Amino acid sequence: MSAAQLPVARDTAGPRPTDRPATAGESPAGAAGTTAEDTGAGSPGPEGAARAKGRPRSAAADRAILDATRETLAELGWGGLTMGHVATRAGVAKTTLYRRWPSKNELVVDAVATLFDELVLADLGSLRADIEAVVREFAELLARPETQAALLALFAEGTRDPQLRRRIREAIVDPQKQLVRQGRAYAQARGELDPDLDEEAAAEEIDIIFDTVAGTVEHRILVSGEPVTPEWIRRFTTLLLGPFPHLVGGGPA
Amino acid sequence: MSAAQLPVARDTAGPRPTDRPATAGESPAGAAGTTAEDTGAGSPGPEGAARAKGRPRSAAADRAILDATRETLAELGWGGLTMGHVATRAGVAKTTLYRRWPSKNELVVDAVATLFDELVLADLGSLRADIEAVVREFAELLARPETQAALLALFAEGTRDPQLRRRIREAIVDPQKQLVRQGRAYAQARGELDPDLDEEAAAEEIDIIFDTVAGTVEHRILVSGEPVTPEWIRRFTTLLLGPFPHLVGGGPA
DNA sequence: CTCTTTCGCTACGAGTCGTAGCGTAACTGC
DNA sequence: GCAGTTACGCTACGACTCGTAGCGAAAGAG
Numbered sequence: 369m370s371a372a373q374l375p376v377a378r379d380t381a382g383p384r385p386t387d388r389p390a391t392a393g394e395s396p397a398g399a400a401g402t403t404a405e406d407t408g409a410g411s412p413g414p415e416g417a418a419r420a421k422g423r424p425r426s427a428a429a430d431r432a433i434l435d436a437t438r439e440t441l442a443e444l445g446w447g448g449l450t451m452g453h454v455a456t457r458a459g460v461a462k463t464t465l466y467r468r469w470p471s472k473n474e475l476v477v478d479a480v481a482t483l484f485d486e487l488v489l490a491d492l493g494s495l496r497a498d499i500e501a502v503v504r505e506f507a508e509l510l511a512r513p514e515t516q517a518a519l520l521a522l523f524a525e526g527t528r529d530p531q532l533r534r535r536i537r538e539a540i541v542d543p544q545k546q547l548v549r550q551g552r553a554y555a556q557a558r559g560e561l562d563p564d565l566d567e568e569a570a571a572e573e574i575d576i577i578f579d580t581v582a583g584t585v586e587h588r589i590l591v592s593g594e595p596v597t598p599e600w601i602r603r604f605t606t607l608l609l610g611p612f613p614h615l616v617g618g619g620p621a
Numbered sequence: 622m623s624a625a626q627l628p629v630a631r632d633t634a635g636p637r638p639t640d641r642p643a644t645a646g647e648s649p650a651g652a653a654g655t656t657a658e659d660t661g662a663g664s665p666g667p668e669g670a671a672r673a674k675g676r677p678r679s680a681a682a683d684r685a686i687l688d689a690t691r692e693t694l695a696e697l698g699w700g701g702l703t704m705g706h707v708a709t710r711a712g713v714a715k716t717t718l719y720r721r722w723p724s725k726n727e728l729v730v731d732a733v734a735t736l737f738d739e740l741v742l743a744d745l746g747s748l749r750a751d752i753e754a755v756v757r758e759f760a761e762l763l764a765r766p767e768t769q770a771a772l773l774a775l776f777a778e779g780t781r782d783p784q785l786r787r788r789i790r791e792a793i794v795d796p797q798k799q800l801v802r803q804g805r806a807y808a809q810a811r812g813e814l815d816p817d818l819d820e821e822a823a824a825e826e827i828d829i830i831f832d833t834v835a836g837t838v839e840h841r842i843l844v845s846g847e848p849v850t851p852e853w854i855r856r857f858t859t860l861l862l863g864p865f866p867h868l869v870g871g872g873p874a
Numbered sequence: 875c876t877c878t879t880t881c882g883c884t885a886c887g888a889g890t891c892g893t894a895g896c897g898t899a900a901c902t903g904c
Numbered sequence: 905g906c907a908g909t910t911a912c913g914c915t916a917c918g919a920c921t922c923g924t925a926g927c928g929a930a931a932g933a934g
Contacts (some may be wrong), residue, residue, distance in 0.1 A: 423900040424908020443779050450890065461913045466892065516780050523773045523843055527766075528698050533846060535908085541844060575845070576856055578831065583840025588832045590776055591794060593786060603829055607861070675879025683882085703921060714882040719923065819924045 384550050425468075432458040433465060437479035441514040446521055449476070473521055480518035481539040484507065489547050493557045499605050502547060503585060507596035510589045519586065548578045580608065678721075686718060687713040690732035690833065694767040699774055702729070726785050727772055733771030734792040736762065742800050748808045752858050755800060756838060759851035763842045772839065801831045 438462035440449050451472060455462040469475040488504050492498050509515050527533070552574065555561045584604065588596055693702050704725060708715040719846035722728040740758050745751050762768050775789050805827065808814045837857065841849055 370874070386627070421902055423902085423912080425911065428898095452890075453893080455932080461889095463893085463914085464912065467911075473894080477701070513780075516776075520773070520776045520780075523769075523776065526767050527773075527843060527846075528700070536844075537846070547749070572853075572856065575847070576837075576860060578856070579841045579845055580837045580860065581846070583836035583838070584829075584833045585836070586840060587836025591789075591835070592781060592832055593780075593790070594826070600825075600829070607829060607833065614686065674933060675877075676881080676933085678880065680929095704923080705921075715882085716924085717881065720880075724923080867911095 377386050393599060429458070429460050429464060429470070432469070433460060433475075434482075437475055438483070441476065441517040442477070442512065445513060446476070446517040450518070451475075457467055462517050469483045473529070474535060476518060476521035477532070477536055477539060479516075480514065480521070483512075483518065484540050484544060485546065487547060489550045489554075491554045494558070495551070495560050496605055496609060498554060499581070499608060500601050502551065503581060503601050503604065504583065504596075504598075506585050507589065507601070511596075516590060519590065544572065544582070545578050546572045548581075624686040630831070643858060682711070682713050682717060683721070686713060686721070686728075687732045687735075691736070691767050694729065694732070694763065698766060699729075699770040702770070704728075711757050713869060727788060729771060729774040730785070730789055730792060733767065733774070736765075736768055736771065737793050737797060740797065740800060742803045742807075744807045747811070748804070748813050749858055751804050751807060752834075753854050755804065756834060756854050756857065757851075759835065759838050760842065760854070763838060764849075769843060772843065775858070797835070798827060801827045801834075831862075852874055 393467065433454065436454045440454055440457060443455070449472070450460055451465055454475070455465055474514065486509060487502065489498060489502055492501055509607070510519075526554060552561065552570070556563070556565075585596060586601070637839055686707065690702070693707055693710060697706070702725070704718055705715055707728075708718055718728065722731065739762060740755065742751060742830070745754055765771075775793070785797045805814065805823070809816070809818075838849060841853070842849060
């Protein structure tokens with residue numbers, strides 16, 4: 369209560385109120401400059417120009433932070449991750465983190481979203497093969513600690529904070545639904561599905577299948593804590609596709 | 622470094638090194654005294670006698686703590702739950718919590734385990750009806766904030782701490798699997814299932830069905846964040862039981 | 875009535891989140 | 905080149921939480 373205190377406000381309340389970073393494509397091999405493709409946040413402001421005055425944010429710092437987050441997540445898990453730790457590991461100041469992400473949750477969601485981009489769906493010639501392949505991929509992804517921690521971060525406040533929930537949906541959930549759509553498209557092109565299909569009904573089927581595949585694998589790994597073996601995948605796919613196992617008559621009307 | 626300090630150790634390192642509380646059955650209506658049925662923790666010590674000397678732990682405090690935990694969970698969620706808050710709400714000292722549970726995680730698991738006891742499976746006359754009923758019950762349970770927070774606590778350190786994982790499995794997961802077994806038994810008694818069934822194969826089917834039902838509903842509610850309507854339940858049950866919707870030919874070989 | 879254990883209380887150390895304020899570095903347009 | 909503007913690293917801080925320590929007192933057990 370006696371030292372010099374000057375009322376200054378530089379970083380605080382700046383024009384970039386702690387928003388998303390570059391969030392670039394970020395291919396495995398560190399490519400060249402990347403500046404497009406924002407994670408659709410909210411403000412649909414102009415894009416063309418008028419947005420370049422002072423020192424630009426370091427794209428290298430962005431990547432270093434996201435990498436450090438993933439690494440720390442893999443090593444220490446969700447509970448062990450601290451902002452200070454990430455900052456040190458990334459070689460930046462803690463304040464730099466908070467300039468980009470409002471809190472731990474958002475950082476983790478962004479850091480992990482790219483992990484799910486690994487999932488792809490190749491046309492393997494049959495619906496069964498496609499499903500088994502994507503289940504296997506998803507299971508391998510979920511076996512990694514950083515992904516598990518991500519799911520956790522996702523639940524952590526996601527069920528309470530609507531904004532975080534939106535971020536998760538847009539960055540992770542919705543893109544993955546595309547896989548199911550893709551799989552159906554393949555199957556339909558191969559003539560495996562009813563050709564004249566109510567579009568609305570199909571949309572709901574997609575939701576159900578998505579929740580079923582993702583949820584079941586998650587539960588198997590995270591809750592039951594048992595491994596996803598090829599045999600298990602085969603059985604699960606059979607449950608999905610075929611009639612109920614051992615059901616007399618082969619299924620309901 | 623000058624005040625009086627006597628090296629005393631009463632509570633600390635006592636014969637009950639912060640272990641499970643009564644963990645009694647705890648039916649909805651507060652019943653009489655309950656002292657049996659420990660949550661199988663670890664020490665397989667003698668049970669008969671020799672374990673009653675000083676002042677016994679207050680069973681009322683146990684219940685007050687667990688109730689307060691559930692209430693706080695419902696109001697503030699997992700992130701908002703603090704031991705101090707629970708203690709105040711339960712009208713006990715914080716140290717009393719730590720005398721019973723080693724940490725937040727264990728407390729929440731125990732507090733929430735009883736919630737899942739609500740789930741029951743009545744023989745409704747058909748496999749479809751039984752499944753739909755249990756899915757509805759489970760969905761209603763998961764719609765409650767305290768249950769969501771429980772799932773979260775379950776994941777929080779459960780994927781890292783093997784001991785906590787065991788506690789979760791024994792207190793929550795395994796008992797729920799009984800529901801699937803029950804359902805199969807009903808169906809088999811009704812003649813809906815293949816009568817001569819490899820027992821081992823049946824066991825694996827039970828695991829798959831359990832993960833599928835629980836995981837799908839969890840994913841629908843917690844990740845996708847969409848409601849579980851009767852229509853959705855019907856569709857999901859159809860997916861489970863019947864052939865793949867719109868699949869040409871009615872299913873694979 | 876003694877002995878044992880629990881209880882509530884206060885206090886504490888360690889750690890974390892997220893913020894403030896500064897001086898400086900980097901990049902802009904003129 | 906030169907301002908102007910912004911990001912960066914640093915140190916410090918307030919508020920909060922976990923989990924523990926130690927005490928006097930209460931409540932039962934034998």
